[in-house]
Amino acid sequence: MSKQINVALIGNPNTGKTSVFNALTGLNQKVGNYPGITVDKKQGVCKLERGVKAHIIDLPGTYSLNASSLDESVVIELLLNKKDKDYPDVAVVITDVENLKRNLLIYTQIKDLEIPTILVINMSDRMVYKGISLDIEYLEQQLDTKIALVSTRKNNGIDELKQLISNYKTLSNKPCLHTQDIDKTYFEGLKKAFPNQSLYKLWLVITQDVNFGKIDRNLIEDTSNFKTKSESDLKRLQQKETIKRYQFINNVLKKGQTIDLKSAKDLRIKLDRILTHKIWGYLIFFGILLLMFQAVYDWATYPTDLIDAGFSSLADWVKNTLPEGAFTNLLAEGIIAGLGGIMVFIPPIAFLFLFIALLEESGYMSRVVFLMDNIMKRFGLSGKSVVPLISGNACAIPAVMAARNIESWKERLITILVTPFTTCSARLPVYVIIIALVIPDGSFLGISYQALTLMCLYIIGFLTAIFSAYILNKILKIKSKSYFVVEMPSYKIPLFKNVVLTVVEKTKTFVFEAGKIILAISIVLWFLASYGPGEQFNDAENIIQNTYPNLSLEAQNDLIAEHKLEHSYIGIIGKTIEPAIKPLGYDWKIGIGLVTSFAAREVFVGTLATIYSIGSANDIDDEDEAMSTIKNRMAEEVYSDGSKVFTLASGISLLLFYAFAMQCMSTLAIVKRETNSWKWPMLQLVFMSGFAYIVAMIAFQILK
Amino acid sequence: MTLAELKPGQQGIIKDVSSKSIPLKLLEMGCLPGNSVELVLVAPFSDPMYLNINGTHLAIRRDTANHILIDTNNE
Numbered sequence: 001m002s003k004q005i006n007v008a009l010i011g012n013p014n015t016g017k018t019s020v021f022n023a024l025t026g027l028n029q030k031v032g033n034y035p036g037i038t039v040d041k042k043q044g045v046c047k048l049e050r051g052v053k054a055h056i057i058d059l060p061g062t063y064s065l066n067a068s069s070l071d072e073s074v075v076i077e078l079l080l081n082k083k084d085k086d087y088p089d090v091a092v093v094i095t096d097v098e099n100l101k102r103n104l105l106i107y108t109q110i111k112d113l114e115i116p117t118i119l120v121i122n123m124s125d126r127m128v129y130k131g132i133s134l135d136i137e138y139l140e141q142q143l144d145t146k147i148a149l150v151s152t153r154k155n156n157g158i159d160e161l162k163q164l165i166s167n168y169k170t171l172s173n174k175p176c177l178h179t180q181d182i183d184k185t186y187f188e189g190l191k192k193a194f195p196n197q198s199l200y201k202l203w204l205v206i207t208q209d210v211n212f213g214k215i216d217r218n219l220i221e222d223t224s225n226f227k228t229k230s231e232s233d234l235k236r237l238q239q240k241e242t243i244k245r246y247q248f249i250n251n252v253l254k255k256g257q258t259i260d261l262k263s264a265k266d267l268r269i270k271l272d273r274i275l276t277h278k279i280w281g282y283l284i285f286f287g288i289l290l291l292m293f294q295a296v297y298d299w300a301t302y303p304t305d306l307i308d309a310g311f312s313s314l315a316d317w318v319k320n321t322l323p324e325g326a327f328t329n330l331l332a333e334g335i336i337a338g339l340g341g342i343m344v345f346i347p348p349i350a351f352l353f354l355f356i357a358l359l360e361e362s363g364y365m366s367r368v369v370f371l372m373d374n375i376m377k378r379f380g381l382s383g384k385s386v387v388p389l390i391s392g393n394a395c396a397i398p399a400v401m402a403a404r405n406i407e408s409w410k411e412r413l414i415t416i417l418v419t420p421f422t423t424c425s426a427r428l429p430v431y432v433i434i435i436a437l438v439i440p441d442g443s444f445l446g447i448s449y450q451a452l453t454l455m456c457l458y459i460i461g462f463l464t465a466i467f468s469a470y471i472l473n474k475i476l477k478i479k480s481k482s483y484f485v486v487e488m489p490s491y492k493i494p495l496f497k498n499v500v501l502t503v504v505e506k507t508k509t510f511v512f513e514a515g516k517i518i519l520a521i522s523i524v525l526w527f528l529a530s531y532g533p534g535e536q537f538n539d540a541e542n543i544i545q546n547t548y549p550n551l552s553l554e555a556q557n558d559l560i561a562e563h564k565l566e567h568s569y570i571g572i573i574g575k576t577i578e579p580a581i582k583p584l585g586y587d588w589k590i591g592i593g594l595v596t597s598f599a600a601r602e603v604f605v606g607t608l609a610t611i612y613s614i615g616s617a618n619d620i621d622d623e624d625e626a627m628s629t630i631k632n633r634m635a636e637e638v639y640s641d642g643s644k645v646f647t648l649a650s651g652i653s654l655l656l657f658y659a660f661a662m663q664c665m666s667t668l669a670i671v672k673r674e675t676n677s678w679k680w681p682m683l684q685l686v687f688m689s690g691f692a693y694i695v696a697m698i699a700f701q702i703l704k
Numbered sequence: 705m706t707l708a709e710l711k712p713g714q715q716g717i718i719k720d721v722s723s724k725s726i727p728l729k730l731l732e733m734g735c736l737p738g739n740s741v742e743l744v745l746v747a748p749f750s751d752p753m754y755l756n757i758n759g760t761h762l763a764i765r766r767d768t769a770n771h772i773l774i775d776t777n778n779e
Contacts (some may be wrong), residue, residue, distance in 0.1 A: 273745070
């Protein structure tokens with residue numbers, strides 16, 4: 001018999017919900033869709049006894065069912081919609097033994113929804129250390145549920161939890177307190193108007209903007225026989241509701257929980273004094289940042305080089321093994337080259353995610369938020385903007401999503417708008433090749449000019465982000481209550497399994513998502529460059545042979561390839577935009593790179609590689625040679641008058657263009673999703689690219 | 705007095721929170737009349753404030769703390 005039980009994991013942030021999820025599902029988990037296009041929806045399968053399978057959803061952490069963010073509304077929408085295929089047969093509410101009082105709030109709300117609910121008290125290994133003892137029997141009776149005492153760190157209690165899930169049918173689905181007591185007449189009226197609906201559901205729908213089933217908020221308000229309340233009255237009722245819930249919880253815990261403060265030991269305050277100190281706090285934070293960049297841009301080069309070499313030998317192998325023809329060329333020049341271009345991003349991105357996961361798991365990130373809020377506030381940002389601004393150095397997509405927990409809409413919007421200015425890893429290959437081309441050898445104070453240039457580009461990116469935030473804060477007329485609440489969790493040693501799973505999962509989604517785009521573009525690009533309309537393209541051989549009959553065969557072949565490229569579809573596109581990019585110092589080939597870069601920046605180097613390798617009849621046998629060959633070819637590129645295409649002036653202009661321009665479709669899509677409007681991504685596209693154009697033009701005109 | 709006037713290490717009992725200027729989320733985290741509150745630390749430049757409310761550790765900005773009325777024990 002194979003039967004499936006839908007299980008939803010619900011709980012406050014920082015309760016170890018994800019560790020419980022990992023302990024239940026192990027590696028049998030997947031993240032639904034792309035984070036952000038739908039909110040992260042983690043699902044997994046856990047085998048129970050007698051062939052029963054539990055389908056487990058790890059819902060985003062939320063403090064209550066009164067949603068104040070996108071993540072939280074996912075939880076409510078699922079719990080209100082019985083028709084949803086993921087609607088839970090049983091809810092598992094995860095709480096932290098140290099914060100039981102606060103964590104139980106959402107438990108009482110879930111119970112009100114009349115869903116069978118199991119209570120998990122997690123981190124039970126810390127009970128002795130904190131001097132906490134619990135009367136489980138009493139708690140189970142008062143809270144009307146079954147309790148599993150779990151420690152994911154010690155791997156205790158997971159089997160008991162599985163047992164409880166399999167026996168979910170014996171659980172009570174009655175509420176454990178009477179919410180309607182907060183305003184009896186109001187709720188009675190509600191019940192009369194909608195006799196078939198659960199009262200608490202109706203109440204949730206009234207107090208927030210969600211739809212469920214056939215009833216939505218407007219319908220309730222339009223019903224003539226029911227009078228609803230003003231917004232401020234509703235808010236007062238919500239406050240009353242919260243107080244009532246806490247009274248209930250306090251009463252239960254008064255008898256069910258004893259805390260012996262004398263035997264409690266706390267490192268927290270000692271660590272906090274140092275980590276949020278006005279001097280040490282900042283020094284430690286910047287030390288950690290330095291270490292992080294060292295890892296991302298230095299240590300990561302070793303695995304990156306290995307991957308690079310691996311893909312180049314694969315491309316060689318394909319070229320040598322498969323029969324010659326269009327398909328082999330597409331595979332070797334288009335697909336494998338394109339894939340290699342994505343894979344080299346894995347090490348730096350994995351390192352960055354590793355650091356961020358460690359900082360968040362340990363509880364240190366909250367201290368950084370606390371430490372930086374005052375400074376960030378002056379620029380119209382929040383302390384919580386630190387996380388997006390750091391993550392932006394790997395990739396703007398997760399960074400924009402990390403802005404979700406910023407409470408103030410204005411601060412969140414500004415964070416989202418400026419984050420793409422930070423130097424994401426997709427800019428790196430462009431920077432590296434251009435810097436190698438145009439920045440002279442030599443050093444200043446022992447640091448090479450090239451490394452200095454790279455550092456300057458990072459600083460420019462960060463300063464532009466901060467400075468634009470300052471301007472946006474002055475310009476944007478958004479009325480939004482600026483408030484800020486951040487939980488300061490206790491310090492914990494990060495769980496190895498959690499960290500590894502987070503890094504693997506985040507890196508995987510990045511690679512697959514970016515990979516799809518890059519792969520598609522390299523294929524399209526290869527076609528556009530390999531085919532063209534009209535006689536100029538199709539008759540290239542004859543035209544060249546007739547025009548230059550005296551040249552050697554090899555030189556003729558080079559010219560034919562060049563001529564073909566110029567008259568291919570992509571060549572026509574490049575030539576069309578050439579007048580617009582001439583003042584920036586770019587020729588039509590760079591123009592093609594710019595066009596494809598608007599899909600994703602990292603495509604630039606790949607595009608030039610494709611253009612220059614198609615633009616030459618010579619085969620390249622060795623990828624190392626190929627890379628330096630691309631660089632050499634770029635260095636040799638000349639205009640018809642013999643002057644070089646890549647000079648210091650055009651190089652700097654390109655670097656600045658890439659530093660500022662908004663060239664990433666995925667980021668635009670995420671911003672649209674996160675701000676729920678095309679207005680903001682379009683604003684980013686126009687302003688960032690316009691700014692990039694002007695700055696690059698000024699730089700070129702001054703330097704040339 | 706308001707919460708913003710507490711000194712680090714000092715404790716009090718929350719007397720009233722003005723529901724207009726205090727987000728529901730803060731109430732849900734335990735910032736409710738009757739609960740105890742301690743100012744644990746303040747960040748450099750004395751903002752935000754790191755509190756222990758009813759066993760929950762959280763940080764809020766000083767201008768939010770201005771809207772929370774408290775009683776101190778020694779009053």
